[in-house]
Amino acid sequence: MNEEAFNLSMRKFLKMVGVNSQREIEQAVDKALAEGAIIGDESLPAKMTLEVDGLSLNVSFDGRIELEDS
Numbered sequence: 206m207n208e209e210a211f212n213l214s215m216r217k218f219l220k221m222v223g224v225n226s227q228r229e230i231e232q233a234v235d236k237a238l239a240e241g242a243i244i245g246d247e248s249l250p251a252k253m254t255l256e257v258d259g260l261s262l263n264v265s266f267d268g269r270i271e272l273e274d275s
Contacts, residue, residue: 226253230270246273 230251237243249270256263 234272243272248272248275 234243238245243249249272251268251270253266253268254263255266
């Protein structure tokens with residue numbers, strides 16, 4: 206295994222996931238605000254699932270997205 210190629214590939218994947226996830230969340234919040242589904246001071250539960258085929262990896266991460274400072 207080429208450790209450098211592996212690390213570079215993993216960093217690229219994680220950056221893509223981070224950037225795209227943030228964009229999707231921002232768009233969903235904007236839409237929910239526009240539709241009146243939320244008022245903008247919520248603390249929203251969030252869950253991310255990571256799956257890697259070939260490694261039998263399936264792990265979930267739970268957290269919260271705060272729309273206001275606590």
